[in-house]
Amino acid sequence: MTTTSKPLAQQLREAGLGWIPESGDQFCLDTSEFEGEVFTVSDMTIEPHDYDTGTILGFNGTTEWALDSVALENTLWLPREDQLRELLGTTFSFLLRVDDMYVVEIDRAGEKLRFDAPTVPDAYALAVLGVLSAQTA
DSSP states (O other): OOBOOHHHHHHHHHTTOOOOOOTTOEEEESSGGGTTOOEEOBTTTEEEEEETTEEEEEETTOTTSSOSEEEGGGEEEEOBHHHHHHHHGGGEEEEEEETTEEEEEEEETTEEEEEEESSHHHHHHHHHHHHHHHHHO
């Protein structure tokens, strides 16, 4: 499954979308040192550890990286298309392909809204942003 783009993932975070890491989730680090690197939460290599002070992602057996752990707030979750569709819940109407774009339509309190993007995850991400913006308005 593909994930949303980094710019849209940042917009989702800024809009208040939270993340509870689970095995299979992908993320990147908020540091130029690891620019372009995408990590995957895995029960064997990268595990979330919950403490009173917050969640830490522990890198187990990663001798190739100078990285033991990272605080959740220093990561950027890259949601998958299935996760984004689930977040849309009952607002989701349909997904279709039109020429070289993907279109997601949602029904927000009786108002039909359409979101177009070049990838499925980004179309879903834009729709989630549409739902989140209605919750904060």
